[in-house]
Amino acid sequence: MTKPYLPLFAAVLMSSASWASAIPATTSALKPIPTMVVSKESDMLKPGGGLNLSSPYLAGVGGTPGYEGVGTLMIKGDALKPGYATYCTGSLISPTLVVTAAHCVANPEVGTLKSIQFAVPNGRILHGVSPAPNPGPLDIAVGGAITTLPGWDIKTLGEDLAVVKLDAPMKGVPTYDLFRGDPMGRQFSVVGTGTSGWGAVGADSETGYLGGIWDLRKRVGENTFDEYASDFYDAFLNYYGIDLRIGGPDKGVLLYDFDSGLAQNDVFGLLCDIPDPALASLCVKQTGIAHEAGTAPGDSGGPLFVDGKIAGITSWGQTGAILSFDGQYIYCGGPKDIDVSFDVDSGSCTDSSFGEINGVTNISYYADYLDSVLAGKIAFQRVPEPASIALVLAGLAGFGAFRRKRK
Numbered sequence: 001m002t003k004p005y006l007p008l009f010a011a012v013l014m015s016s017a018s019w020a021s022a023i024p025a026t027t028s029a030l031k032p033i034p035t036m037v038v039s040k041e042s043d044m045l046k047p048g049g050g051l052n053l054s055s056p057y058l059a060g061v062g063g064t065p066g067y068e069g070v071g072t073l074m075i076k077g078d079a080l081k082p083g084y085a086t087y088c089t090g091s092l093i094s095p096t097l098v099v100t101a102a103h104c105v106a107n108p109e110v111g112t113l114k115s116i117q118f119a120v121p122n123g124r125i126l127h128g129v130s131p132a133p134n135p136g137p138l139d140i141a142v143g144g145a146i147t148t149l150p151g152w153d154i155k156t157l158g159e160d161l162a163v164v165k166l167d168a169p170m171k172g173v174p175t176y177d178l179f180r181g182d183p184m185g186r187q188f189s190v191v192g193t194g195t196s197g198w199g200a201v202g203a204d205s206e207t208g209y210l211g212g213i214w215d216l217r218k219r220v221g222e223n224t225f226d227e228y229a230s231d232f233y234d235a236f237l238n239y240y241g242i243d244l245r246i247g248g249p250d251k252g253v254l255l256y257d258f259d260s261g262l263a264q265n266d267v268f269g270l271l272c273d274i275p276d277p278a279l280a281s282l283c284v285k286q287t288g289i290a291h292e293a294g295t296a297p298g299d300s301g302g303p304l305f306v307d308g309k310i311a312g313i314t315s316w317g318q319t320g321a322i323l324s325f326d327g328q329y330i331y332c333g334g335p336k337d338i339d340v341s342f343d344v345d346s347g348s349c350t351d352s353s354f355g356e357i358n359g360v361t362n363i364s365y366y367a368d369y370l371d372s373v374l375a376g377k378i379a380f381q382r383v384p385e386p387a388s389i390a391l392v393l394a395g396l397a398g399f400g401a402f403r404r405k406r407k
């Protein structure tokens with residue numbers, strides 16, 4: 001069924017992040033490079049529905065690097081219901097500094113921050129559960145202070161970058177350098193501890209798990225940078241007359257699409273077919289690489305690595321069905337649609353499926369800010385008083401009451 005949506009609703013951002021639909025990919029030896037990826041349910045689930053813990057989409061499994069300095073941020077604020085927290089992904093850039101997305105820690109939906117905790121190698125240890133099979137030292141630290149880029153704007157998701165300062169250094173855990181070159185066109189490894197699914201259904205209840213698979217494990221996938229957001233959304237506004245500009249001007253946000261292997265779902269490849277010179281000039285025909293992945297809620301703030309350095313931070317996702325706008329509706333979820341699936345839980349086209357766009361904060365563009373943070377030249381804002389943190393920690397014993405807040 002093709003599901004129509006009024007465009008302004010359908011285009012609502014999911015400022016979240018995401019992990020990626022993990023899809024393990026079958027590479028056909030008969031295909032030319034780039035290899036084709038077929039996202040399969042069997043890379044996430046065993047026959048019968050249990051989680052596939054041998055999947056190479058899991059960090060540290062099947063030859064995939066462990067990314068031991070990437071972990072889960074658990075954030076509580078006064079706008080969340082009692083007993084609820086929001087979860088994001090973060091990476092150590094020093095033993096006390098965790099880089100993440102600003103919308104994770106400075107967001108009206110979270111409210112005034114009450115506590116932040118950062119856990120490696122994944123978020124499971126926050127709930128007293130084994131992190132296996134993700135490898136690495138186990139540690140939990142309190143994030144006692146934050147800073148965000150000065151231009152952070154929840155309305156446009158501009159400058160979606162933050163750093164959390166831990167009250168105590170993490171010892172024996174790797175830290176990562178910043179990528180300072182031109183990331184455009186480069187292949188990257190994206191890492192996240194958020195929700196999961198697979199490309200045909202996205203990360204929602206179609207996985208058989210309410211709201212998508214969410215086990216706080218760390219997953220890794222591959223993709224390539226296709227566009228700068230400013231170029232794409234400026235041209236989109238000019239041709240379609242709809243202002244979806246996200247992330248601010250210039251080169252602060254990178255985009256990539258989540259490919260199924262079919263030209264029909266290759267969002268940026270389809271720009272070649274649009275009779276507009278500006279959009280057509282942005283066409284990138286690339287229908288998938290081995291271990292292709294997108295991101296899903298909870299992957300926000302997670303790193304994208306180029307040459308082993310952090311080149312981007314997961315920020316948001318949006319349906320590629322915006323290219324099907326006919327003046328009234330956009331279309332997703334049908335056999336001929338760009339975006340193959342809609343969110344059965346919310347009705348939104350955006351559910352981290354094939355045929356969607358992922359937005360990433362460009363680290364090289366904001367390297368000066370992070371250098372100032374690393375040099376101790378940026379003032380941090382205290383999160384909670386230490387005494388109140390101790391109370392929060394004590395209260396965490398009743399983990400059963402915790403639920404994820406989708407972001």
Ligand SMILES: [Ca+2]
Pocket residue numbers: 257258259266267268269284285286287288
């Ligand atoms: Ca593509």
Ligand SMILES: [Ca+2]
Pocket residue numbers: 202319332339340341342343349350351352353354356
């Ligand atoms: Ca979708």
